[in-house]
Amino acid sequence: MSASPELQRQMLRQMQTIRRFEERASDDYKGGAIYGVVHCYIGEEASAVGICAALNPDDQIISNHRGHGHCIAKGADLNRMMAELYGRVDGFCKGKGGSMHIADFSIGMLGANGIVGGGLSIITGAGLAAQMEGKNRVAVGFFGDGASNAGSFHESLNIAASWKLPVVYVCEHNSWAADTAAKKTHAAENMSDRAAGYGIPGIVVDGNDVLAVYEVAQQAVARARAGEGPTLIECKTYRQRPHTERPGAADRRPEEEKAYWMARDPIPILVDHLKQQQGQFSDEEFKAMDDEIMAEIEASVAYAEASPFPAPEAALDDVFAD
Amino acid sequence: MSMREISYGRAGMEALVEEMRRDPTTFHLATDAPPSLVEEFGEERIRATPIAENAFSGIAIGAAGSGFRPIVNWSMVTFCFVAMDQIVNQASKIHYMFGGQQTFPLTFRSSVGGGTSLAAQHSQSPYSMFMNLAGLKLILPSTPHDMKGLLKSAIRDNNPVLSFESSRLMGLKGEVPDEDYTVPIGVADVKREGKDVTVIALAWLVHEALAAAEEMEKEGVSVEVVDPRTLFPLDEDLMRASVQKTGRLVIADEAGPTAGAAAEIAALVTEDAETFKALKAPPKRVCALQVPIPYSPDMENHVFPDRNRIIAGIREVMEAG
Numbered sequence A: 001m002s003a004s005p006e007l008q009r010q011m012l013r014q015m016q017t018i019r020r021f022e023e024r025a026s027d028d029y030k031g032g033a034i035y036g037v038v039h040c041y042i043g044e045e046a047s048a049v050g051i052c053a054a055l056n057p058d059d060q061i062i063s064n065h066r067g068h069g070h071c072i073a074k075g076a077d078l079n080r081m082m083a084e085l086y087g088r089v090d091g092f093c094k095g096k097g098g099s100m101h102i103a104d105f106s107i108g109m110l111g112a113n114g115i116v117g118g119g120l121s122i123i124t125g126a127g128l129a130a131q132m133e134g135k136n137r138v139a140v141g142f143f144g145d146g147a148s149n150a151g152s153f154h155e156s157l158n159i160a161a162s163w164k165l166p167v168v169y170v171c172e173h174n175s176w177a178a179d180t181a182a183k184k185t186h187a188a189e190n191m192s193d194r195a196a197g198y199g200i201p202g203i204v205v206d207g208n209d210v211l212a213v214y215e216v217a218q219q220a221v222a223r224a225r226a227g228e229g230p231t232l233i234e235c236k237t238y239r240q241r242p243h244t245e246r247p248g249a250a251d252r253r254p255e256e257e258k259a260y261w262m263a264r265d266p267i268p269i270l271v272d273h274l275k276q277q278q279g280q281f282s283d284e285e286f287k288a289m290d291d292e293i294m295a296e297i298e299a300s301v302a303y304a305e306a307s308p309f310p311a312p313e314a315a316l317d318d319v320f321a322d
Numbered sequence B: 001m002s003m004r005e006i007s008y009g010r011a012g013m014e015a016l017v018e019e020m021r022r023d024p025t026t027f028h029l030a031t032d033a034p035p036s037l038v039e040e041f042g043e044e045r046i047r048a049t050p051i052a053e054n055a056f057s058g059i060a061i062g063a064a065g066s067g068f069r070p071i072v073n074w075s076m077v078t079f080c081f082v083a084m085d086q087i088v089n090q091a092s093k094i095h096y097m098f099g100g101q102q103t104f105p106l107t108f109r110s111s112v113g114g115g116t117s118l119a120a121q122h123s124q125s126p127y128s129m130f131m132n133l134a135g136l137k138l139i140l141p142s143t144p145h146d147m148k149g150l151l152k153s154a155i156r157d158n159n160p161v162l163s164f165e166s167s168r169l170m171g172l173k174g175e176v177p178d179e180d181y182t183v184p185i186g187v188a189d190v191k192r193e194g195k196d197v198t199v200i201a202l203a204w205l206v207h208e209a210l211a212a213a214e215e216m217e218k219e220g221v222s223v224e225v226v227d228p229r230t231l232f233p234l235d236e237d238l239m240r241a242s243v244q245k246t247g248r249l250v251i252a253d254e255a256g257p258t259a260g261a262a263a264e265i266a267a268l269v270t271e272d273a274e275t276f277k278a279l280k281a282p283p284k285r286v287c288a289l290q291v292p293i294p295y296s297p298d299m300e301n302h303v304f305p306d307r308n309r310i311i312a313g314i315r316e317v318m319e320a321g
C-alpha cells in the first residue's frame, strides 16, 4: 500500500521534528546544558520514520546509541525526551540514562543502547514473547552496519529465522562505524546478502527515500504478522554529522562522499515529492509546519528547564524492583 | 636522567609505538586504526577490526600462541564484556590448562572510570572481576611515568596482561625519562611519605589522595599515599610495611566496594599477623556507592568518592585510634 498524502505529510513532520530536535540537542550539548555524549541521526530520518509508519502502537522497537530518531518515530513525547537529555527528573529515565539511553516502554520503545549489537538479542526476545503470547505483535530492531559484524547479530538472526519469530531487523547502513569504513570490515557488497545464509529475505532499500522504506517495511511487517518469520532490511543511508557531537572530534570521511549524500537529504526528497505529486504542497506550507515544530522544540526545552535535577540520593533508587 | 613532560594518554601511545618499533612480532587490533599509527606501521600491523570483540580478542590469543605478540585495544572496558568467553575461558587458562606448553604474550588495553556523564554502560571500573581469575596480570597506572613503564612491561611480558587506563587521567601531565625504561609489574610505589595513616589509592584516586594528604598536613596529620600500580600481582610487602609503620589504613577506589580491589587489599594487608598487630584502627574503604553509574551530574558525583570522602575516611581512622 503506498502512503496517502496525509501519511506523507505526517512522515515529513516527523522527519523534520527529528532534525530540529537534534539540532537543538547538539547546540545545547555544546552549550553545556546536555552532558556526556550526543550521537545525531540527522540525515537518516527516513529510515526510522518509514519503518515506524508501518507499525501499530503496540509493536515494539529497540534502538542503538543513535536513538533520538527511533524514539520520535515511535511517538515518544519530546518534552520527556528533552528532559532526559537535560538530566532532569521528568526525563524518561529520571536522569539516569541521557541521550544514549532513552526508553519509553509504554509506547513499545525498548531503549537506546550503548553497546553495539546489544539490543539485537533483546528485541529478538521481545519477538519471542509476541509469538508466545499470540498477540500478533511485531518487534523491530534498529542497528548500524557496524553492529552487523557483531556476534549477537548473527546469533539472533539465526534463532529468529529458525523459530519464525515476528521480528524485522533494520540495518541503517551509513558506511561507517565511528571512524572505520564499512568496506574494511565486511567483504560483501550488501550486508543484507547475509540473509540468505539464515534462510530469510534480505532487502536493500534507499534509506533516504521514506516512501521506499515504508513499502518494504509493510512487506516485512506483514510477513512477520503472518507467522512467516523475520526479514532483514538494509537501509542505505548516511549520517550528515560526525560520529558524535563532541567538538573537535575527528571525521575521517571523504568530502566527496559527504557531498554526494548531502545532495540526497531525505527531507527535501520528500518535500519535492509532495510538491510534485500533489501540487498543493508549497514552501509556505512547509515553513508553517517547521514553525510549529520549532515551537514544540522550544516548549520541550522550557519543560526540561523547568524540571528539577534529581536529588543526588536518587542515584540509589531503582537498582532493584520492589 | 633527562626528563620530559607528557600526558598520561600520550605516555600510553609512546609505549605502544616504541614497543612496536622494538619488536616486529607486535601488531595492533582495535575497532579504530589511528591514522598516525597506520602511517608508521602500515595496515598489516595496525588492523581496523569489525566491532566483534569476542572474535578479535580470540584472534589475538591465537596469534600470540603462534609466534606473535598482539596488542588489543578494547577502547572502553565496557566493550570487553562482549569478549568475556575469550578472556575468562580462554586467555586466563590456556597456558595452565595445556601444561605450560605454549606462551601467550598478549596485552589487552582498555579505559576505565566515570565522571563524564556517560551513564551506566560507559562508566565502569570492573578490574576486580578479573582479579578473581587466576592467570591474568593486571596493571592500573596513575601517572604518565607509570603508564609508559608499565605498558612496556605488559607488552614485553610472556603472559596475557590487562592494562586498565583511567579515562579521568588521560590529560594529566607528568615527567617521563627520555630513554627507554620499564616499570616492573607487581611493584607498588609510595607516592607520598607519611607517618600517621596509609592511604592505598588506585588510579585517579591516587591524585585525590595526594590532595587529601595536603589538606590533612595542615591539620598536622601525616598521610602516606601508596599506589599498588598493579592489581595482580599485588605488592603485599610494600603495602604491609607502610601500614606497619602508620598503624592506620584507608583504601580508596573509584569502583564499588563489594568484592572489589579495596576489599582484597584490606584482606591481604591485614591478614598478616605483624600488620594486624600494628593496626590502631579498623581499615576503612572509600569507594563508589554500589550502584550502576547514573547520567545526571549531581547523582553521578554523589556516587563517586573524591578527596573530601578520603579526608572523611582519614578522620574516621584517626579518631578510631
Ligand SMILES: Cc1ncc(C[n+]2csc(CCOP(=O)(O)OP(=O)(O)O)c2C)c(N)n1
Pocket (backbone or CB within 6 Å): A065, A066, A114, A115, A116, A117, A143, A144, A145, A146, A147, A148, A172, A174, A176, A177, A178, A243, B031, B051, B053, B079, B082
Ligand atoms: C561492543 C561495542 N564495541 C564498541 C563500541 C564503541 N562504538 C560506539 S558506536 C560505534 C560505531 C557503531 O557503528 P554502527 O553500528 O555502524 O552505527 P552508526 O554509529 O554508524 O550509526 C562504536 C565502535 C560500542 N559502543 N560497543
Ligand SMILES: [Mg+2]
Pocket (backbone or CB within 6 Å): A144, A145, A146, A172, A173, A174, A175, A176, A177, A178
Ligand atoms: Mg554505521
